[in-house]
Amino acid sequence: MRFSKILTTALLGVGLCVTQVAAEDMNIGFVYVSPIGDAGWSYAHDQGRLELEKMDGVTTSYVEAVAEGPDSERVMLNMARKGYDVIFATSFGYMDPMLKVAKQFPETIFMHCSGFKMADNMGNYFGRMYQARYLSGMVAGAMTKSNIIGYAAAFPIPEVIRGINAFTLGAQSMNPEVTVRVVWTKTWYDPATEKEAAKSLLDVGADVIAQHQDSPAPQEAAQEKGVYSIGYNSDMSQAAPKAHLTAPIWNWGPFYVETVKQVKEGTWKAASTWPGLKEGIVDLAPMSDMVPQEVQDKVMAKKEAIKGGEKVFVGPLKDQEGAEKVAAGAAMSDEELLGMTWFIQGVIGTTE
Amino acid sequence: MNIEILIPLLAAAVQSGTPILYATLGEIFTERSGILNLGVEGTMIIGALSGFLVAKATGNPYIAFVAAGLAGTCAASIHGLVCLVFQGNQVVSGLALTILGVGVANYLGTPYVGLTAPGFDPLPIPLLSELPIVGAIFFSQDLLVYLTYIIPVLIWIFLYNTRFGLSLRAAGEYPAAATAAGLKVVGYRWLGVLGGGFFMGLGGAYLSLAYTHLWTNNLTAGRGWIAVALVIFAFWRPGRAVFGAYLFGGIMALQLRLQASGTQIPSSLLLMLPYALTVAVLVLSSWWRGKTDEPGALGTNILPAD
Numbered sequence: 001m002r003f004s005k006i007l008t009t010a011l012l013g014v015g016l017c018v019t020q021v022a023a024e025d026m027n028i029g030f031v032y033v034s035p036i037g038d039a040g041w042s043y044a045h046d047q048g049r050l051e052l053e054k055m056d057g058v059t060t061s062y063v064e065a066v067a068e069g070p071d072s073e074r075v076m077l078n079m080a081r082k083g084y085d086v087i088f089a090t091s092f093g094y095m096d097p098m099l100k101v102a103k104q105f106p107e108t109i110f111m112h113c114s115g116f117k118m119a120d121n122m123g124n125y126f127g128r129m130y131q132a133r134y135l136s137g138m139v140a141g142a143m144t145k146s147n148i149i150g151y152a153a154a155f156p157i158p159e160v161i162r163g164i165n166a167f168t169l170g171a172q173s174m175n176p177e178v179t180v181r182v183v184w185t186k187t188w189y190d191p192a193t194e195k196e197a198a199k200s201l202l203d204v205g206a207d208v209i210a211q212h213q214d215s216p217a218p219q220e221a222a223q224e225k226g227v228y229s230i231g232y233n234s235d236m237s238q239a240a241p242k243a244h245l246t247a248p249i250w251n252w253g254p255f256y257v258e259t260v261k262q263v264k265e266g267t268w269k270a271a272s273t274w275p276g277l278k279e280g281i282v283d284l285a286p287m288s289d290m291v292p293q294e295v296q297d298k299v300m301a302k303k304e305a306i307k308g309g310e311k312v313f314v315g316p317l318k319d320q321e322g323a324e325k326v327a328a329g330a331a332m333s334d335e336e337l338l339g340m341t342w343f344i345q346g347v348i349g350t351t352e
Numbered sequence: 353m354n355i356e357i358l359i360p361l362l363a364a365a366v367q368s369g370t371p372i373l374y375a376t377l378g379e380i381f382t383e384r385s386g387i388l389n390l391g392v393e394g395t396m397i398i399g400a401l402s403g404f405l406v407a408k409a410t411g412n413p414y415i416a417f418v419a420a421g422l423a424g425t426c427a428a429s430i431h432g433l434v435c436l437v438f439q440g441n442q443v444v445s446g447l448a449l450t451i452l453g454v455g456v457a458n459y460l461g462t463p464y465v466g467l468t469a470p471g472f473d474p475l476p477i478p479l480l481s482e483l484p485i486v487g488a489i490f491f492s493q494d495l496l497v498y499l500t501y502i503i504p505v506l507i508w509i510f511l512y513n514t515r516f517g518l519s520l521r522a523a524g525e526y527p528a529a530a531t532a533a534g535l536k537v538v539g540y541r542w543l544g545v546l547g548g549g550f551f552m553g554l555g556g557a558y559l560s561l562a563y564t565h566l567w568t569n570n571l572t573a574g575r576g577w578i579a580v581a582l583v584i585f586a587f588w589r590p591g592r593a594v595f596g597a598y599l600f601g602g603i604m605a606l607q608l609r610l611q612a613s614g615t616q617i618p619s620s621l622l623l624m625l626p627y628a629l630t631v632a633v634l635v636l637s638s639w640w641r642g643k644t645d646e647p648g649a650l651g652t653n654i655l656p657a658d
Contacts, residue, residue: 035569037466065462065569150612156619183611184619189465190573191564193608196368200608203360215466217564224474239468349611352618 026086028052028260029079030062031072033091034189040214040233041188041250045090045113047234048252052260068093073100080105086263088256089113098122109263114159116338118270125255128276129159130166130337132248134312135284135299136230137170139245140178140208142295143228147177150201152211152218154188156351160212162340163248166312167210168347174298181206182349191217198222208245219244228290235285247285254280274334278307313337318345361609362489362602369601370497371396371558371572375579376586376593377507378424378551383583384511385544386524388651389431390446392552393576394453399424399553401457404560404567407469416469417496417557424553425546427453432545436538439653450576458569465568471561472496494562496554503551504590511590520544524647527654537654555579578630585633587644596633603629 030049032042042064049060063079066072072094079087080101086109089098095115102110102122110122118124140149149171153160164182171178181204183197190213198209198218202225209222210230216239222229223240231237231247255275262268275281284303287296306312315326319342326332332340341351375392382389389395403420407413431449434440472494480491490501511517522530523540530537559571578600586592607622615622637644 035462035465039466043466181612181614183608184623185608186619186623189568190570191566191568192559192571192573195564196364196605197608197612199360199364200605200612203357203364203609204612206612215566215568217566220564220566348614350616350618352620 026058026260026264027082027084028058028060029076029084029087030060031066031075031079031087031089031091031094032062032064033066033068033093034214035065036062039216039236039239042090044234044250045088045252048250048256049088051253052256055257055260058260066094069097073097076101076110077104080108084108086111086260095124109268111259116272118272120270123268123270123272125259125273125275127250127252127255127281128274129248129250129282130162131277131306131312132282132284133163134166134170134306135303136210136246136248137167137172138174138299138302139170139287139291139295140167140210140228140230141171141174142298143245143291144171144175144178144208146205146207147175147179148205149178149180149208149210150198150204150206151180151182151349152194152197152201152209152213153182153184154213155186156184156341158338158340161343161351162337163212164347165340165344168344169312172346173302174295178346180210180347182343182347184349185213187213189214191215194218195221199225202227209243216240231285237285237288244288245291246287249283249285251280251283276306277303278309319343320345320347357609357613359485359488361605363492364605364609365598365602366489366497367493367563367601368604369597369599370493370500371555371563372575372579372582372600373500373594373597374503374555374558375552375576376582376597377504377590378548378553378555379579379583380548380586380588380590380593381507381511381551382428382544382548383588383650384524384647385520385541386527386647386649386652386654387431387435387541387545388442388446389428389449389545389548390443390580391427391431391449391453392579393572393574394450394457395424395427395549395552396453396556396559396576396579397457397570397572398427398453399556400560400571401461401556401567402553403557404461404464404469407471407561408464408467411470413471413561416471416561417554420557420561421550421553424549424551424556426549428545428549428552431549432542435653436541436545439655442651442653454570454572461567461569467567468565469560469567471565473562496558496562500594504594507590516543521647524649527649527652531654541654552576552579574627578626581630581634584637584646587637588647589645600626600629 034042036046063075088111090113092114102119112124114126115124168180185193185197195217198221207227211218216236219229219240223243229243237244311331313332315330316328317326319325399420402423403416406419407416434445435442476492481487519535520540523537527537582596585596603626607625
């Protein structure tokens, strides 16, 4: 009897020690919508997670290819139950499930990417990708000879429309004659359709292909035709080394490190954050040697200007019919940008 | 629409139609033996993944292409087992095969999403590809497209001009009579199921080895179902299947090109076109019932007593 008591106490002691050691480590969970693979949206987030791994006292884990909706709720619930300190969910459709779980676990901190809902323990974040898209548009505008740039786009939502507009403004800044033709695939990752979309743009004379989906298939199409391409998400030069000029890319590492630091120090507050080039969350992939030095210099100068606070969407801006939407000198507010559903003049296509 | 746009459109129609054509020919082959296989989508995607994995492992797209066909045969053998050995319901078994195939391929394929493998690149045929118009449309494609110029002819010869083909059709048309004539009906139905599965697997491989050189989940994206509808459109004849597959490929290629040309038609409406056409085709074919070659015993099992 006595012996067993001692044994129990000892075991309990060991148990406590073990949990204490574990408790000192911060547990960070990530939920990804697609498999990580070796390029693309989830890959970019995972690169950010790997930055966290380098911090002291931080352990991370992830679940990939989690369907939006009930599946994601189960995954997040499971992470919260296991006592994770911070959970990052990186797809729009995780927003409502996350909000539900956040209400049940007020001690856990939840971070949702690309949405707009918040709670005391749930913040949201996204990056000003349009700034990097403007820069990639400058490259495309300088390189096109036919003055037609093809843009294979995913879904007509403000995020994508804003990107196309910024890209077009960038292209027009280098070459006022440029038009950007848009084809919607209504897919985020369907290589067959996305390649066909790029080919259809090539057939109408586009000689630079840009894209807003996660598969490198449009890059493949551009290389086969012997023209240029602009990637997305992460450097896609591997997929089409002879075509790839540059790519607007995500760089989540600094943001994730900063967030976890804040949580550690107890200064984290639920907020809606939208950092950009200045904070380094979006960037331009290294430009290929095919881009003349003079163009590269202009792009880099513009990058510094945007970092210094220059706005991308400044009037006069006209819509496709030529009606003035933003007066000369006026800048669009963040709210207007987040709800942008119209194309600027120079874009050929429909937002429907 | 001018000729510079029309020729690439027709070339794209042939290419987009090719995976559907392989699958449609496979389904015709199977249904002619009297077995309805609704597992085309699942069989195709298993072929697509197998082809991709073998190409990645061996670096040889030819071996990969054949392996994809064999994988399709393996997948179809499940359907054969259910329908020919256990007398299960053909509709349910086929649906189950589609769900199983898509699930298995997505599960096994997840680690490979976004990776590339060696495959088939366009290989213009000398002289023929220089012909005006026709050269650019038909003879500047890849090897797997050229194969589909021959396969329908071979299937037609087999079905209509050989004893084996006659027996296979008899198994699908009137199994009781075929049995009375001394034919091993179940054996011919196995031939139909396994042979058809081979072509469906090849159709899947076209997507992962030639159309793109990438693997991704749900690569087939419903093309197997279009093939099932096309069999009815084709009146179960290989020749008409070619026409139907190119028509569908053309519609798929057209909707993206209409967008690229700057039309103001909403893209959602254009994306609906291939599927709307599927429905239209089914309605039209059932109207126009005249000369269809629909097998008389399609979908009915052979009871051991027969």
